Amino acid sequence: MGVPAFFRWLSRKYPSIIVHSVEEKPKECNNIKIPVDTTKPNPNEVEFDNLYLDMNGIIHPCTHPEDKPAPKNEDEMMVAIFEYIDRLFNIVRPRRLLYMAIDGVAPRAKMNQQRSRRFRASKEGVESSEEKQRIREEVLSKGGYLPPEEVKERFDSNCITPGTEFMDNLAKCLRYYIADRLNNDPGWKNLTVILSDASVPGEGEHKIMDYIRRQRAQPHHDPNTHHCLCGADADLIMLGLATHEPYFTIIREEFKPNKPKPCGLCGQFGHEIKECQGMPREKKGEHDEFADTPPGCEQEFIFIRLNVLREYLEKELTMASLPFQFDFERSVDDWVFMCFFVGNDFLPHLPSLEIREGAIDRLVNIYKNVVHKTGGYLTDSGFVNLERVQMIMLAVGEVEDNIFKKRKEDDEHFKRRQKERKKRMKAEHQKPSFVTSGQFAPRALGQGSCSVPEAINNPRQEAYRMRMQNAHSVDNASPNTGQKRKAEGSDSEPEPEDNIRLWEEGWKQRYYKNKFDVDASDEKFRRKVVQSYVEGLCWVLRYYYQGCASWKWFFPFHYAPFASDFENISCLFKEFEKGTKPFKPLEQLMGVFPAASGNFLPESWRRLMNDPDSSIIDFYPDDFAIDLNGKKFAWQGVALLPFVDERRLRAALEEVYPDLTPDETRRNSLGGDSIFVGESHPLNDFIHELYRANTTEATQIPPELCHGIQGKVQLEEDPILPNKIIESPVPLLRDLSQNFAISIKFEDPEYEDGYIFKAVVLQGAKKPAPTLKPGDWEKSNQDRSWRPQLGFNQNRKPVHLDSSAFRTLGHTLPQTRGPRGGGHYSNAPPPGSYNPVNTYRMPNRSAALPSLMQNNRPQGSWSNRPPLYNQPPQRNFGPMQNPHPAFMNQQMGQRGPSNYYQRYGGDLNRQGYNQGRNYQAPPPSGRYHRN
Amino acid sequence: MGSECEVSEFLGQNPETAAWLERVRGECESDKWWQHRREFILRNLRDVCGEGEIPPLPETNHKELDRLLAYSMAWANHVFTGCRYPLPVMEKVLKMAENIKVTDAPTHTTRDELVAKVKKRGISSSNEGVEEEPCKKQKSTEDHGARKTSNVNDRVENRNQPSDTMESSSGKICDGNIPSTSLNKREVHSNAAQRTDTNTEFYEKSGNRRPLPVTKAKSSLNLPKEAGYKHDAAQERKSHSVKGPSQSSDNAFKPTRRFTSEDTKERQPFFNRLYKTVAWKLVSAGGFNANLNHEELLNSCIESLKATLDIAFVPLKDLADLPQNKTSQENIVCELRCKSVYLGMGCGKTKETAKAVASREAVKLFLKKKVVVRICRRKYNGRDVEDLVLYDEESRPVNLPPAIRNPQELV
CATH class of the missing domain: 3.40.50.12390 (Rossmann fold)
Incomplete structure (x- = not known):
């Protein structure tokens, strides 16, 4: 999604x-992998x-x-x-x-998304390789060293x-x-x-x-x-x-997030292509043991x-006093359905529902309010009850106006905060990050009566005062830099002009005018958009619960309507066209590829993509508009690509079908599972017997042979058979000379047309043991505290460290676990922060103990880490109060849900960035759009 | 709008064709888009079938018809959704779309422009000033390619719209003649204009009123640095791909007049003087306030400098793509120009009120420290044109309302 x-x-x-x-x-072991x-x-x-x-x-x-x-x-x-x-x-x-x-x-329905991804990917690929080439030349001309370019084709x-x-x-x-x-x-x-x-x-x-x-x-x-x-x-x-x-x-x-990426030119970590200077590689780790991967960077699974x-x-979702019987399974289906409003691969999401703004919670609340009136669930085994959906949508529509206003407010608030933060960071860089004051104030040696240091009274309070003062002075410092503000503001890029202004009166008119280029008075057109969207919701839900209802249906607009437009929708959808067929693979390639990727297609097919006389030339623009639609990056925007006219595509392909080679014809055919x-x-003997008898018709698998899997099998043309040598398609790997495996075509069990797969829990299913803390735990277990379950196993034995382990830890991690400092739950500022020995030791520690830290990060972030400015020093110790998960992860090797938060990782400069709206660094996985 | 009447009249007489047309309409095409695409199809229908014949049904997969439909879609995609096609296709469809008037096409930023913008920002921040040398060199070659491209642009557009000249790209930036504006381009223009201003100012100070050849050389040396950065890879590609066809028919059509920094420079001294005059006048009138007769003030100042204030009126309904906040009862639009530089625009129920609003807007320009003539893109008749616009020094280029008269013809 x-x-x-x-x-x-x-x-x-x-x-x-x-x-x-x-x-x-x-x-x-001895270079042999076991x-x-x-x-x-x-x-x-x-x-x-x-x-x-x-x-x-x-x-x-x-x-x-x-x-x-x-x-x-x-x-x-x-x-x-x-x-x-x-x-x-x-x-x-x-x-x-x-x-x-x-x-x-x-x-x-998916084709539009695929098209837009592929059109973009093709352009991005060309751009990045051009950029690489350019920087490569630049680096080489400046005398840098880059590994020689491998002879490899750009992987499209x-x-x-x-x-x-x-x-x-x-x-x-x-x-x-x-x-x-x-x-x-x-x-x-x-x-x-x-x-x-x-x-x-x-x-x-x-x-x-x-x-x-x-x-x-x-x-x-x-x-x-x-x-x-x-x-x-x-x-x-x-x-x-x-x-x-x-x-x-x-x-x-x-x-x-913020995983280090190797530079595309020299393959080293720590900088991007843009900053590549062709410097020789530095040794990683004492014996260069981290040469290939920075420590701790292997992807883990969850x-x-x-x-x-x-x-x-x-x-x-459980609701009391419903006018009808509460059925949890049905309400789950409704929840799934409501999640589609917020976004799915087949429909643009409603402008007012933004997941970051808690859209799903809002929907659930509305759902709970409305469900009393609807008199039933929204969906049933993948079929939508439009009358009830309409009630939900209109309820959303009522608050739409406020949502947009709120969004604008939040946005401005966010920008202001961002600006202030920037200013603060700047101010902090200009002076020492932290100067002790009061009784702790630095004093010159041998001056006045203070040659003998006085004892410090009430250190805790003094530290507190200092901390408060420090926080205060930062605020004071900001107006001083006010003069600079103008210059700062002007060099930050201008925001793209938003001419929809959803937060101002008349937003609906402007939206329709700008996005669809129609007047708000064009009721017919608006209705058409809503109808398509309603069809879309029905299609998507059916797709998830019953399978593809229509291979042909798609949403023919680039934008969604407003929730408040969903009036009288119950009559807008009847049934999908039956008996539609999917495209053939090569046909679909013609539908989703830009002309630049034409090399994957046969010559005469490719010509249809760039010949000015082609009768489908309009599908293949060179460049297309991108509407940022309130987003920041080009890849987040809406690509305004033309839609494919299926009839014309098929008609044009009819003429080039004879040009296919036998191999291409095979690739173009629809196959089956194996x-x-x-x-x-x-099952091996059973299948082998089929091959020996050369059974031509499909045969039912005896379910008892295969854990109850049912379906039909049919002989394959080029099967894997016992005692047949299987040639390796990859030169790196050897052929299989001794094979005993067998393969055969497999067909899922067939059901008659119009069969409805019931969305229910099957009979005989055992309810899994609960994992969450029961709501009434305190009532029934007054004496025991709840222990959350961390893994799959409910009765997992917690691991304990014995005393020798504690000693080891205390030895290597003196300031957190050490015997000094009165225990790590102590509220007093730990001596570590004043103790120069510890300050010096910090960088060493990370290098010396890589194995103790599970979430190790490149050392750069340690050594770059500015001294603990602005943070009251003691807060970095004592994990009980630590608000800083990144730090905690490092010190404690703690693993848990906190790893998911975007706050994780990143140096202090970025640490505070808001994981909420607007500031969105491209997620590393962003490219892996599947399909 | 005349052509639309023609179309509906034709359809009234040929109900079969009208019925046929409905079958080729896209299911989700808006009325506006369809109306224009319909005209495109009708105008080129003779490629498919003889005069008066009923065209083949789409289901017959008639090759010629499909081709026509493809072109009509390509054209509509280009005009309404900002797609850009390879040059041969663009030339072809724009030629086929001759005489079709689209008054209010939306504007779009294409992906390449968006990316170029980001890139430009990145590059200029990292090695600005370091690489002046290569940039200058680069410029000379690019300019070459660019000029050729823009000639092609002109050629295409001339064919497209013989009556009025349009789309004069600045000569540095060339793109496959999209009628839709791009923010990017506008930015380039204003940048160029600003640079020129500083030059003029410099020469004014040193006593040179008229722009000298030296100035020219100076400014064209200065500009390329800016322009070089704008030239992202995509645009370069474009200009290369374009060279071929342009050579064959370079002289076939006369290039359109295009505003250059010369035009702004030429006018800037006049407006500097006008600025002083207006400022003094305002001082003697006790400062700017709403009760002044701005029209008289402006007019007298301009006349004292031996120039004239050009006033043009047009009914509001003729300007279809005005911002929506104008209410319908204000039904006359007034545009003020001087020395063909746009000063301001106003709306009103009568010509007098419109003129008063326009002059008030114009006088407001003179309240800041300085006025500047810049080249700006704006709409005229639904297409993008360049215009000379007077700005106060602080204002950033804004979305201008569409011009009333063709700026190109005024020069």
Whole structure:
């Protein structure tokens, strides 16, 4: 889902849904890597049955990583992908099924987003390589040294789209990988593997959902299957909730902001391309042991436990005295539905609902107020009750006006604060950061009567006074710099002019005039926008709960209407067109690629993208307008790309279809899923028998052979068969000469047209044990304090340090744990801050003890760290009161939900930046838009 | 608006064509866009079928028709959503769109412009002043390419709009002739203008009233540094790609008159004098206040300097893209110019009130420390044109209301 903020919001509001993964690392002995035995119990103290991989979330970071040098060629990329899957497998250790889904051709509704991403990516790619070239020449001309340019083609990330050779190749490689692991990895021995490659239409995560939906609707499905889905998209959370499976966990990479990125030219960390000077590399660590990666920078994984989220939601959504029976499952569906208003891949979000402004909370409140009047739930198994939705929307519409005003106010407030902060920072740099005063004031040696230092009276109070004074003087200092303000203001960039001014009267008219270029009086047009949006909401919900309702439908505008426009919407939607077909892979490529990526297409097809006589030339503009729409960066804005006319596209392609080579025709065809099993899997013999008998028709899998998985299998044209040598598609890896794995085509169970997948918890499902503190804990357990559950295991034994461990810690971390200073809970300023010895020692400490600090960061941030100016010194000690998570993480190695906060990391200069609106550094993962 | 009447009249006579047209309309096209695209299609329908014939239905996938639809969409995307296509396509569609008048196309900033802006900021902050040498060099080559491009621009536009000249890019910046304004460009112009001002001022002080050839050389040496930065990679690319076709027909059309720093420089001394005159007049009138007869004041000052105040009126409804805060009852617009430099504009129920408002606005310009003539982009007849505008020294370029008369013709 195109809402990166959603996950942040969720993890902050419901912190207990996050569990850090425990990962067993392969050990190395005499330069031989010893792989982890994944047959052993899962170190996370939970056993998963099925692991689903949304492969695009893996392919993107492996092919064009942002935090390490890019792989040199396609082979290295493939190996990187294999290693990534191995790593995930090691963490999750699924016992029954591994499902890999690569994005196939997506529904039309997604095409606009895909188009805009690809048009931008193509431009960004060209720009960044030009920039690189320019700086490279500059650096070389100044005598800098850069590693010689490798002969590699610029990797156009646009090739990660179904239908390209790259994707075809990837599918082959994955088949090889699966066969290899089934034969050689004991953890895979009894595993069923399903691969749904790019030739199967549908987005990866939705193919997975479709599989789960179809399996759980058949009688052999185990209602207590523990699913684990891998992927970083926020909409996976919605999808997981939409399944109503009681055990559903999502695994994703932990998002760490401000991760150091290597320079694209010299490959070193610590500066950006722009600042590259071609300096020789500095030794990292005492023996250059951190040469490749800065310490602590390996990406870690986290689990998101949806059953805990369900617990939270149950607490939040449960309503007493309803006019109808409260059904938690239905209210979860409504919650999911309301999240769509705030943003999804298929519709622009409503202008008044901004997730950072607590839009979901607002919606939930409105929902709870309105639900008494609606007389029922908004949705039912993916079908929307528009009359009730209208009540919600109009209720939002009533406050819309205030939301916009508030937004403006907050915005101005934020800017003011930002400015003041800047000023303060500047003022602080101009004078010593902290001067002691009062009894502690510095005095010249040997002057007056003070040759013998007096004893200090009441040190705590004195320190307090000093602290207050210090805070005060900063405020005083700011007006002095007032003269400079004008100059500062003028060199900051001018804000783009906002001519909508949503906070002023007449905003609606201006919005429609500016965004749609129609007059507000054009009721018909406005109605059309609303109708499309309503259709969109219905389509999206159906897509999540029942599968793709129409491959053709799409939202034909770039902007959403206002909530207050949703009047009389119940008549606006009837039913979607039935029997629509997805595009063929190459057709979709024509629909989403800019002319600059035409090299992935056959010659005559490519010509349609740039020939002035082409009958679809209007789909391929060179440059397009971007409406920042209140945002700051070009990549956040709305790309005003023309929409594709499906009829004309198909008509134009008709003529070039004969030009396809047989291989291209194969790539252009729609394929199916494959199922793979190893030698000892019970299904192996069954499949082998099918091949031996050369059964042509599809055969039902006996569910008892395969943990209740149902579906039909059909012989493959080029299957993996026992005793057949499997050639390695990657030169780096060897061929498989001894193969016992087998593969066959797999079809999900079919259901008749119009079958409705019920959004309910299945019979026989056991409710997971609660994780959250019960609301009435204090009442029933007066004597015990609540101990929060940190991992999957409820009865996890807490680890204790014995006395020798404490001694060790006390020895190495004197000022926090040491015996001096009267314990670390002491409120008095610890002696450390006055003690020059400690001040000097601080930088050393971080270098000497890298292993003690879990979240180590590059040393730069330590040595750059200005002295603790403006912060009352003692606040940096004593973790009980520490408001500064970054510092705490370093000192204590503490891990927990605080890692999610954007506050984490960053040097002090940035530490205070508001994680809220406006200031948004591009998230490192921003590029990995899947599909 | 004449062409629209023509269209509706034609459709009234040919109901079959009208019915056919509705079938090629995009489902979600607004009336305004469709009205213009419809005209585009009708005007070029003879490419598809003979006169009077009913055109083929879209379902038949008629090749020529699809091509026409593609061009109409490309044109509409260009005009209304700010897309830019490769040059051959642009030339073709703009030629096909001859005589179609779009009065109120929205403005957009394209992605390249947006990125160029960011880049420019980054570069100028890091190595400004360090690399003057290469920049100058770079400039000479770029200027070459740029001039050629702008010639192409002119050519295309001339064909497009033979009656009035438009879109004279500054000669430094060239882009594939979008009629929509870009903030970026406007910024460039104002920057250029400011630089020129400082030059003029310098020479004025030293007693040189008239701009000398030396001044010219100086300013054109100074300007490129600025312009060099503006020249991002994308624009460079553009100018290269453009060279080819432009050479073949360089002389086919006469280039449009374009405002340069010369024009502003030429006028600046006059306005410096006018500034003094107005200032003294205001002092003797007891300072600026609302009760003064601003029109008389302005007029007498200008006449004392042997120039005339040009006053033009136009009914408000003819200026379709005025800001919305003008109420409908104020129905006459008055524009004041002097030496073809725009001074101000006012609205009113009668010509007199409009004139009074306009002159009050104009006099306000003289309340600051200095007035400056700048080249600005603004709308005229729905398209972007350059205009000479009088600013007070502090004001930043703002969104000007559309011009009443074509500034190019006034010079």
